[in-house]
Amino acid sequence: xxxxxxxxxxxxxxxxxxxxxxxxxxxxxxxxxxxxxxxxxxxxxxxxxxxxxxxxxxxxxxxxxxxxxxxxxxxxxxxxxxxxxxxxxxxxxxxxxxxxxxxxxxxxxxxxxxxxxxxxxxxxxxxxxxxxxxxxxxxxxxxxxxxxxxxxxxxxxxxxxxxxxxxxxxxxxxxxxxxxxxxxxxxxxxxxxxxxxxxxxxxxxxxxxxxxxxxxxxxxxxxxxxxxxxxxxxxxxxxxxxxxxxxxxxxxxxxxxxxxxxx
Amino acid sequence: xxxxxxxxxxxxxxxxxxxxxxxxxxxxxxxxxxxxxxxxxxxxxxxxxxxxxxxxxxxxxxxxxxxxxxxxxxxxxxxxxxxxxxxxxxxxxxxxxxxxxxxxxxxxxxxxxxxxxxxxxxxxxxxxxxxxxxxxxxxxxxxxxxxxxxxxxxxxxxxxxxxxxxxxxxxxxxxxxxxxxxxxxxxxxxxxxxxxxxxxxxxxxxxxxxxxxxxxxxxxxxxxxxxxxxxxx
Numbered sequence: 001x002x003x004x005x006x007x008x009x010x011x012x013x014x015x016x017x018x019x020x021x022x023x024x025x026x027x028x029x030x031x032x033x034x035x036x037x038x039x040x041x042x043x044x045x046x047x048x049x050x051x052x053x054x055x056x057x058x059x060x061x062x063x064x065x066x067x068x069x070x071x072x073x074x075x076x077x078x079x080x081x082x083x084x085x086x087x088x089x090x091x092x093x094x095x096x097x098x099x100x101x102x103x104x105x106x107x108x109x110x111x112x113x114x115x116x117x118x119x120x121x122x123x124x125x126x127x128x129x130x131x132x133x134x135x136x137x138x139x140x141x142x143x144x145x146x147x148x149x150x151x152x153x154x155x156x157x158x159x160x161x162x163x164x165x166x167x168x169x170x171x172x173x174x175x176x177x178x179x180x181x182x183x184x185x186x187x188x189x190x191x192x193x194x195x196x197x198x199x200x201x202x203x204x205x206x207x208x209x210x211x212x213x214x215x216x217x218x219x220x221x222x223x224x225x226x227x228x229x230x231x232x233x234x235x236x237x238x239x240x241x242x243x244x245x246x247x248x249x250x251x252x253x254x255x256x257x258x259x260x261x262x263x
Numbered sequence: 264x265x266x267x268x269x270x271x272x273x274x275x276x277x278x279x280x281x282x283x284x285x286x287x288x289x290x291x292x293x294x295x296x297x298x299x300x301x302x303x304x305x306x307x308x309x310x311x312x313x314x315x316x317x318x319x320x321x322x323x324x325x326x327x328x329x330x331x332x333x334x335x336x337x338x339x340x341x342x343x344x345x346x347x348x349x350x351x352x353x354x355x356x357x358x359x360x361x362x363x364x365x366x367x368x369x370x371x372x373x374x375x376x377x378x379x380x381x382x383x384x385x386x387x388x389x390x391x392x393x394x395x396x397x398x399x400x401x402x403x404x405x406x407x408x409x410x411x412x413x414x415x416x417x418x419x420x421x422x423x424x425x426x427x428x429x430x431x432x433x434x435x436x437x438x439x440x441x442x443x444x445x446x447x448x449x450x451x452x453x454x455x456x457x458x459x460x461x462x463x464x465x466x467x468x469x470x471x472x473x474x475x476x477x478x479x480x481x482x483x484x485x486x487x488x489x490x491x492x493x494x495x496x
Contacts, residue, residue: 051482077486089479092430092487094268098406098495103487105494134272134404150487 001026002048002080002158007057009043017043019215020057025158025192028207030184032222033194035211036236041194042085044211045160048192049082078107080158081151085166087143090150096122096138097131100149121153125179141172148179159183161193165200173200180204202226202240203256210235223253265433266325271404274319281407282414288399295391304387311394319402329397337389345382347373405429409495423491434480438472439465 003024009017017040025031033041046052047059050066050073059066061076084090093099100121104114122128125145130138138146144164151159161180165173181204183189195201201208201222208225210217212235218225225231226243239247245260246253254260271277276284291311298304316323348370403411405426412422442465446452451461 046482049486051485073485074488077488082486084483089476090483092480092483093406094272095404095406102489106488106490106492108494134269136269137272 001062003060004044004047004054005058005060007047007054007059009040009047009052010055016214018047018054019213021211021214021216023209023216023219025190027219028205029188029190030180030205030207031190031192032201032205032208033192033211034196034198034201034208034235034237035194036196038213039211039235040214041211042162045082045162045192045194048158048160049080050076077156078154079156080160081154081156082160083144083148083151083162083164085163087140087147090147091135091143094135096127096133096135096146099135099146100153103150103154117153117155118149121149124152124182125149126175141168141175144168144172144176145179148176152179152183157189159189159191161191163195164193165195165197177204196237198226198232198238198240199242202242210237212236265436267329267400268405268433270321270325270401274321274402276319276402277404279402281403281411284403285399285408285411288395291395291398292392295388295395299384299388301384301387304384304391308387308391308394311391311398315394315398315401319398321401326397326401330394333393334390337386337393341382341386344385345374345379347375347378406495409493413495419492422493426493430480431477434476435469435473438476439469442468442472 003022003026005022007021008019011017021040021044023033023044033044035041043052047054050059050068053068061072061079066072066076091099092102097118101114101118104117105111109117119128122131125148127142127145127149130142130146135143135146148161148164164176164180168176177200180191180193184191193201193204205222207220208222209219210225210231217235218228218231226240227247229239232239242254242257242260245251251260252263254263291307295304295307298307312326315321316326400408409422409426412425446461446465450457451464452458
């Protein structure tokens with residue numbers, strides 16, 4: 001339902017951010033976009049959300065080429081939400097509840113429904129206790145949850161997460177991981193996660209796109225991608241810990257760390 | 264975030280009815296403008312300051328600093344109202360008599376009774392309106408202010424401008440402080456020459472950074488279906 005075809009994006013200063021990129025979000029429920037810094041991950045997300053218009057190529061939404069008028073874009077953004085890397089940029093109001101409700105109220109949804117959806121979203125992201133707090137008293141991890149709640153409250157089909165664990169401590173990372181897994185497994189949303197934390201991507205995602213210098217180096221199921229050291233080296237990425245354990249320590253290829261230590 | 268914003272969320276009146284807070288402040292401001300009795304004005308100023316510090320629990324040190332900024336402007340303006348400058352010893356107009364006169368080089372500086380009274384009332388009036396306004400913004404968070412403005416049917420375009428400006432002042436200070444700290448830890452403000460060049464760079468970078476932040480904010484507002492209206496319950 002949402003894909004991009006042959007997308008090239010060139011910034012005003014002639015930097016080529018993306019080159020002939022094809023990505024189809026139907027290929028997995030939990031899609032990982034991996035690549036080193038500056039490989040074009042963030043630009044890619046901006047293209048998916050219609051914030052940037054591709055220099056060449058097209059975005060296909062609902063089997064139609066995306067038109068950049070406010071009506072179509074509004075439709076797109078009801079179906080697709082994004083959590084940016086820096087929560088400070090994403091949070092607009094200084095009060096948690098008002099901020100989570102911001103988009104819903106802009107869509108003029110009935111206030112009772114807004115209350116319900118905001119409470120629901122806050123529960124899913126574990127921030128119910130913070131709802132009346134001013135944003136500037138929250139920790140970075142808590143702010144991250146608030147920015148996720150703001151998107152979850154919209155109940156989109158596609159959720160984009162740009163570096164969701166960057167700068168978070170261990171507990172907050174686990175929390176974000178749980179939120180993402182619940183969204184994908186229980187609520188059957190499609191999540192698209194960009195990161196250069198290979199362990200995180202390995203545990204969370206099922207289908208991987210490897211980006212390198214603006215083009216898709218490779219794509220495939222996570223096992224095929226992560227077992228191919230050549231691709232990872234070319235993209236300047238690390239092998240996930242569990243893959244290392246499998247390859248060099250002769251362990252079985254486990255899905256996550258817990259399973260490894262259980263055996 | 265702005266320090267004013269922080270107090271707005273932490274003061275003891277934060278959760279009180281915003282309509283009462285707003286109408287009380289507005290009434291006080293109007294009363295300051297209409298009234299010209301010095302004693303009443305003094306009592307009002309003292310009362311409002313006491314309520315702000317002890318009632319709302321705003322730390323007196325921060326409060327004094329916040330008052331000091333506009334107070335300096337006020338003092339300068341009052342000074343020019345109260346004193347008259349001239350080259351002759353007497354003034355033409357008969358009802359304008361100097362009660363005190365100083366000579367400075369060949370300049371006569373006079374303090375007439377009428378202007379002295381006028382200046383005093385003007386100063387007190389302005390101070391009283393100022394502390395009332397501070398009371399409002401220190402006790403009422405932005406979202407509550409919007410609520411009140413909507414209730415009294417202030418045009419949406421004004422509310423939009425108000426909230427965006429408010430948000431942007433926060434962003435402006437955030438960025439300025441970040442740049443300033445980055446410069447300071449690398450000795451950018453050691454000595455007069457360094458300080459001047461650092462300040463110039465700060466201003467230059469601030470403009471570009473603010474533009475970037477503006478674009479970010481635009482994206483966020485767009486993604487969140489912002490249509491120029493702030494809907495607060």
